[in-house]
Amino acid sequence: MKTLGLIGGMSWESSAEYYRLINQGVRERLGPKASARLVLWSFDFAEIAELQTAGDWPALDALMVDAARRLESAGAEALLICTNSVHKSAPAIEAATSLPLLHIVDPSAKALKADGHAKVGLLGTAFTMEQAFYRDRLEQQHGLEVLIPDADDRADVHRVIYEELVAGRIEPASREVYRGVIARLAARGATAIILGCTEIMLLVRPEDSPVPLYDTTRLHAEAAVALALG
Missing domain, CATH: 3.40.50.1860 (Rossmann fold)
Known part of the structure; x- marks a missing residue:
């Protein structure tokens, strides 16, 4: 099983759904005791929302790249951004890490x-x-x-x-x-x-x-x- 790196906290409400759905999916495939190998970086969404409202996408790119690199260092073998709108930063993440990014x-x-x-x-x-x-x-x-x-x-x-x-x-x-x-x-x-x-x-x-x-x-x-x- 590969270790997935989740860039979350945008908001934590939906990140909790990702955690639940991915673990349920692994359990359905591998059996009742199985669960997913996950590493989660969870942002303070207030900081993210402020940058979005200000239109400061370069600063958001920098935060997302930093999170991706931290997940890679923690052992992640593939990345997910657990929100739709921050996929605007997907190209920056893909350029900055060697990990595959599963685009939403x-x-x-x-x-x-x-x-x-x-x-x-x-x-x-x-x-x-x-x-x-x-x-x-x-x-x-x-x-x-x-x-x-x-x-x-x-x-x-x-x-x-x-x-x-x-x-x-x-x-x-x-x-x-x-x-x-x-x-x-x-x-x-x-x-x-x-x-x-x-x-x-x-x-x-x-x-x-x-x-x-x-x-x-x-x-x-x-x-x-x-x-x-x-």
Whole structure:
């Protein structure tokens, strides 16, 4: 079994899900006493969120590279960034270490294409929805057409993530907001929705959507188990 290095704490709510899902996956594959070999670097998310809001991505790159190198020194044989939006730093990490990085977009895109989806909706932080680093990988490397919510809906989706979900707050009113956003993406032709923030799965469920939901946290964790076990 390979040792996986997890760059987490962004937020710890979703990192806890990664820990649970990866260990459950290993146990299902290897037996009831088995668990995953993991090394976790957990950030103070307040520091990360401040840099994101300021748009200081070079400073974020430096923090992510430092975390990756620490995990490599601790014995990690492959890396995961346990959040979607900080995959903006993926190229910097890949350039700075010799370890393979399991990119969160790839298992999600693979699952979508296997299920026959070509036009998909994307929910996430404003960074994930509006900047090119995430959509370009879906479109250019995987051939998917990506729809994002309109400006007002993007603001609502982002606000709920940063004001509620990262703090562990699950508000029924916000679930209704997300249901409306999802319905509008489906009405524009999206046949599936990417939950492109690792906290969104804490809020919405399959019954909240008229089209299938693809949880990047779960799909990333499943791919991590496959990588760890070869």
